[in-house]
Amino acid sequence: MTFTQLQEDARQEWNALRNDNNPQIMIGTATCGRSAGAMAVVKAFEQELEQKGITAHITEVGCIGPCYAEPLVNIAKPGKPTISYRNVTPSMVTEITDAYLVGEDPLAHYTLGTFGDGKIEGVSRVLDTPSFKPQERRVFRNCGVIDPTNINHYIANQGYEGLNKALTMTQEEVVDIMKRSGLRGRGGGGFPAGRKWEAGLKAKGTPKYVVCNADEGDPGAFMDRAVIEGDPHSVIEGMIIAGYTIGSQTGYIYVRAEYPLAIKRLEMAIAQAHEKGLLGKNILGTDFCFDINIFPGAGAFVCGESTALTLSIEGKRGMPRVAPRPRTTEIGLYDKPTLLNNVKTFASAPMIIVKGAEWFASVGTEKSTGTAIFALTGKVNNCGLIEVPMGITLRQIIYDIGGGVSDGGEFKAVQTGGPSGGCLPESLLDTPIDYDSLDEAGSIMGSGGMVVLDEKTCMVDVARYFLDFTEIESCGQCVPCRLGTKQLLEILKDICKGRGKEGDHELLYELSHSVHGGSVCGLGQTAANPVLTTLRYFKSEYDAHIYDKCCPAKVCKSLISYVILEDKCKGCTLCAKSCPVNAISGEKKQVHVIDQSLCVQCGVCMEKCPNKFSAVDCVSPRVKTEVS
Amino acid sequence: MNNVNITIDGLAITARSGMTVLQAALANGLYIPNLCNHPDLAPAGLCRVCVVKVDNKKIAISCKLPVQDGMAISTEDPEVMQIRKSSVELLVAYHPLTCLTCEKDNDCELQRVAHYVGVTQEGMKRYRRSVRTIPKDTSNPFFDIDHSKCIMCGICIRTCDELQNINAIDYAQRGVSCIVATLGNKPIAQSRCESCGECVVRCPVGALAVKTAQAPMREVSSICTYCGVGCGLFLGVRGDRIVSVRGDRNNPVNKGSLCVKGRFGYDFVNHPDRLKTPWVKKDGKLVEASWDEALDLIADNFSKSKGDGFATLASARMTNEDNYLLQKFTRSVMETNTIDHCARL
Known part of the structure; x- marks a missing residue:
């Protein structure tokens, strides 16, 4: 089957779903959605539809990013923009069904907003909200939009067009377009991808390997997982293009074993690509053959390092090779030339081929083109995955997209780049996000973790x-x-x-x-x-x-004391009753006292003291106790 | 092979191309502190103590850095000294300071390096000290493994792999828990270790130590008596007792290597059960005899057994020359070709 035929079939299926007269319910069931309870919502919708005899398509999709709004349910009714419902619980399903699926009330207070053309009264457009407006969805283009388990959804949305085009180009032409795009390795190191592909092409020796690093180990980083779970074919297509470019026939995806759903999605996607002749022997009728193996990692963070990763695939202990050593593009997996890139780097490649290097470089800075993905977490109102053009400032991310510090707190620092990154203070909030500026400030782009810290953080x-x-x-x-x-x-x-x-x-x-x-x-x-x-x-x-033995943020337990303020305590006894170590004494309606020698600084007394009294205070340095 | 000229701290030296900077320095009598390096093994670059600065720009480790003509190496650059000192101080901070009772006292690379980089008692007071509390592995009859002294240089692992091809040990676990271990972290006696002791002699600290080691009063150059290979060794002697054995690195046969028998099997020399005179069976009972008496008996019996009723089985413990003589004797005196040797497989 030619690619045009594949595309036609896929578009037919996709359009049939879009133009169907029945509503479409899309539920985000990536791992993040599932842990927020999305599977129960899916079940509730299925039961509800059956009970009420409503015909509608339920599609499980990937994640569009806003963790604070999970589980997300998007409902598309014919001729109307898609409404995105946030924090949906099974108990809300009946209400949503009756109001919007059956009736016409969009239940504006439950919505995140709308997607697509048209307007619904009382509901704002998601992409116009401050949280989404600065974002540029490129790697995440399909996440949350298509059914990741259906290859036709991907193909209908320009999927495998990049591969089809690349196969008509010479290997050097692909390298050239990758170089001109300015794409830098998205694993954190930021090595120019085009130069790496060129080195892979020029490297002598066979066989050559293509390896995708999906060993996402940084605590708090889960963008690779989101891409794989929401749009696995983009990664696979990128790898096939890379294989064609450097002259490789074998690819490996080194993915964390802790990502079972991602592995499942990859397995399914690989099988589907095989079926369609996009993977395996004579891809799209050409002489080019390429296959992909999945290698689940055993849980070592260091195996995200490229040389440790290749040793791990070989079945050896994953320990980084000591420099000076040849580059992985020369001596990598099984001591053969190996092109190793991150999930997002591969996922970026197909659209660079389709839309061109200039399109890719049209956003971002001169030296860091394209978009960056961050996992925005910590003390911020809107946490989740965001994709932004390089060069955006930390301030825009935290205050516009993130909606500022949560609980009315005061900003103290932002930690970027995962455990190996650095903490940047308020004075650096106008630092543009790119590889070099972050490096200069003492932090790193790294995997894209971004943790906002407030004044209560030590x-x-x-x-x-x-x-x-x-x-x-x-x-x-x-x-x-x-x-x-x-x-x-x-x-x-x-x-x-x-x-x-x-x-x-x-x-x-x-x-x-x-x-x-x-x-x-x-x-x-x-x-x-x-x-x-x-x-x-x-x-x-x-x-x-x-x-001074003082913890200004009053976090370090050994440096703080809880005290009861004499003038405020009314002797309600709540604190004494809740103290787990019986350190608080005092008669009813009398001022209570904390025995500092017994106190374990758990802070329960402060929590329990009624707000109207606020008689418990936390002080640092510690209150001196008499030595008896 | 071409020679290249480099400078180390301003001193011009000549090195063979293909050498590493560390090899070139040591060959020219210049000391660059190092711990995980061993001349018999491929460089590993793990201790980071041999760090140097190249052309006043790049920090590199000299054990993995190939010499290039015109290279200017500095070992006393402030950044180099800082990295080197930190690495050594860290090793000392987690190493037991029981040098006086340690088998490797005065022969310890960590002592040498610590002294060289200037580790002081005052400087060490800044550190949080602790020592690993993993029990000693005493399961091997000849040597003990003390993990508390191990500096994780990996020399033992590489020796077992690169020189002996046994691979009885490797790294296990991660981070600070990382240790040298056998498969399944079982006692070494239950592993595939052949007790050759090659790792023990290369261990730069006291983590691998011979159980019964005693410093010899003098050393005697000798040849191992166990087999026909004829390894060169030095027997360490106190009085008339052998107290240690070490391989002779200058001997062309073994270049310093020994096997378990040659290195550890010297007990028999002074063993009370050792036969020192021939024994002859008289009236069905073995009794001590003189050499003359025994040899006469053998000659008598041999004379009666010439031809196919006779066979010789030669021993690998004899030299090639002895074995040659034995087959000659068998063929021409005993008139038979029935000859065999215990090492014939």
């Missing part, structure tokens, strides 16, 4: 938290990373416990630089970033911990 504690992760995930082969992260963590723990001492500052600084300069791989080289950036921008907090 920066020493944040550094400790991230070092706790890198210390465990270090592979252990080189001294600076294995022992340096351990020592840094022990010092930070001590500081948080009030055991910080003169000279800790200097030692932290010294060790951080040595770990950065002396480690074998990217994990170690960036592991100290949380320490270095917090030391650089929040030094006064370290000083307060070390010299």
